[in-house]
Amino acid sequence: MKLLLTICLVMTGFMSSCTKLIKNENAIIEHESESMSAKVNPDKIAGKGISIVSIADLQGLWVGYFNAKEELSTKKLVDKGKTAWHKEQKITVVIDSVKGNTLTGYSIIAGITKNIVGTLQEDNKDIVLQLSEKGKDSDKGTFNITIRKNDSILQGDWTADNNIDIPTRICRFTKKTFSYNPNIDFIRLEGIKEDEMTKSNVVYPTEYNEWYGAVESNYDIVYTVNPSSTLLNESDVEGLTRSELMLLRNTVFARHGYAFKKRPLRIYFEQQPWYVPVSSNPKAGLTTIENQNIELIVRYEKNFGQYDAEYGR
Numbered sequence: 053m054k055l056l057l058t059i060c061l062v063m064t065g066f067m068s069s070c071t072k073l074i075k076n077e078n079a080i081i082e083h084e085s086e087s088m089s090a091k092v093n094p095d096k097i098a099g100k101g102i103s104i105v106s107i108a109d110l111q112g113l114w115v116g117y118f119n120a121k122e123e124l125s126t127k128k129l130v131d132k133g134k135t136a137w138h139k140e141q142k143i144t145v146v147i148d149s150v151k152g153n154t155l156t157g158y159s160i161i162a163g164i165t166k167n168i169v170g171t172l173q174e175d176n177k178d179i180v181l182q183l184s185e186k187g188k189d190s191d192k193g194t195f196n197i198t199i200r201k202n203d204s205i206l207q208g209d210w211t212a213d214n215n216i217d218i219p220t221r222i223c224r225f226t227k228k229t230f231s232y233n234p235n236i237d238f239i240r241l242e243g244i245k246e247d248e249m250t251k252s253n254v255v256y257p258t259e260y261n262e263w264y265g266a267v268e269s270n271y272d273i274v275y276t277v278n279p280s281s282t283l284l285n286e287s288d289v290e291g292l293t294r295s296e297l298m299l300l301r302n303t304v305f306a307r308h309g310y311a312f313k314k315r316p317l318r319i320y321f322e323q324q325p326w327y328v329p330v331s332s333n334p335k336a337g338l339t340t341i342e343n344q345n346i347e348l349i350v351r352y353e354k355n356f357g358q359y360d361a362e363y364g365r
Contacts, residue, residue: 102227103204107174109227110155110181110199111147114206115328116225118143118161120218128253129217142322144311144330145183145195145225159185163313165332166192177201190214197223230330232337234280236307241323242270256315263316266295273300279345280307289349294356301349304342310334 104110120127145168148157155170170183179199185192197208206225212218273296277288280303289297299320305312306321311329321327331337338346 102229103202104179104199104206104227105201107150107172107179110172110179111150113228113230113328113330114145114147114225115228116143116206116223118210119222121220121222124218124220127217128255142318142327142329143223143225144328146330155181155183157183160311160329160332162318162329163311163332164189168195170195181206185213191216193219195223197225228328230309230328232308234307234339234342235278236326237278238275238303238324240275254315260314260316262295263298263314266299267316267320269295271296271299274303278303279349280304280339280342283341284345284348286348289352292352294353297349297353297356301346301353304338304346305334308334308337 102109143159143161145159146157147155147168149155150172153172155168155172157168157170159166159168166185166187166189168183168185170181172182173180177200179201181195181197181199183195183197185194191212191214193210193212195208195210197206199206204226206223206227208223210221210223212220273292277284277300279300289300292300302312302317302321306324306327309328309330311332312318312321
């Protein structure tokens with residue numbers, strides 16, 4: 053009898069942790085493993101999902117890509133910061149609640165959160181969702197997406213409400229579970245660089261040259277120092293370049309699932325299979341160690357010229 057009671061308590065706790073919905077203001081991150089091999093294929097990880105059997109299974113985080121249709125793939129766009137996601141981008145759609153045939157939630161992309169209200173229809177084989185983004189943003193739209201029962205892929209398209217540069221996109225999502233893990237390791241990936249043809253179709257601010265340069269340099273410091281788990285001192289950062297400092301600081305926000313607004317940073321951090329944009333608030337959930345390390349790194353970034361001369365670089 054005691055054994056049966058123990059098993060019931062353990063299972064109850066497990067189910068409770070699995071079904072807890074995490075809001076976007078609480079920074080979170082996937083924890084499929086604390087450390088992954090550099091040989092892991094990000095596409096294979098992104099393709100894994102949780103099979104959907106009933107409408108209740110829809111609730112949670114859906115992560116995927118939000119791609120421009122082929123006929124729009126060469127369209128010129130101006131990166132103004134807000135719509136910098138351009139042709140394709142990782143996106144998270146959160147279904148907060150399902151009541152009858154009504155759904156509510158939000159979407160997160162490029163640092164922007166939009167509330168979502170929608171409806172669903174169900175038959176013996178499929179569940180069809182129509183989700184409308186709300187708000188004053190000119191680039192909001194409506195998702196028309198479908199999942200076949202016993203499948204794990206939610207897919208369809210998105211249509212903009214207004215006349216914008218890319219009015220339609222193709223969507224493909226898988227359901228994921230997440231929790232913040234300060235010890236998650238960055239997988240060393242070679243050739244972190246945006247496709248030149250895609251990049252040539254984006255008119256971006258001059259300041260992005262430095263950001264793109266930092267991303268393409270793929271500095272070792274990102275793999276050897278973890279400002280989320282270790283309290284840094286001046287000797288840890290005083291010999292770093294401004295680009296190294298910038299990337300190191302942003303690893304903290306990546307571990308918290310921050311949806312980066314700057315395109316070069318999204319290109320860089322999306323190479324990591326554990327990274328998922330789940331928060332539009334960069335300060336949400338930061339620990340004491342992380343806040344102290346960010347303060348130290350920012351101080352060196354702001355005074356880089358002074359330190360550069362002092363250390364003879």
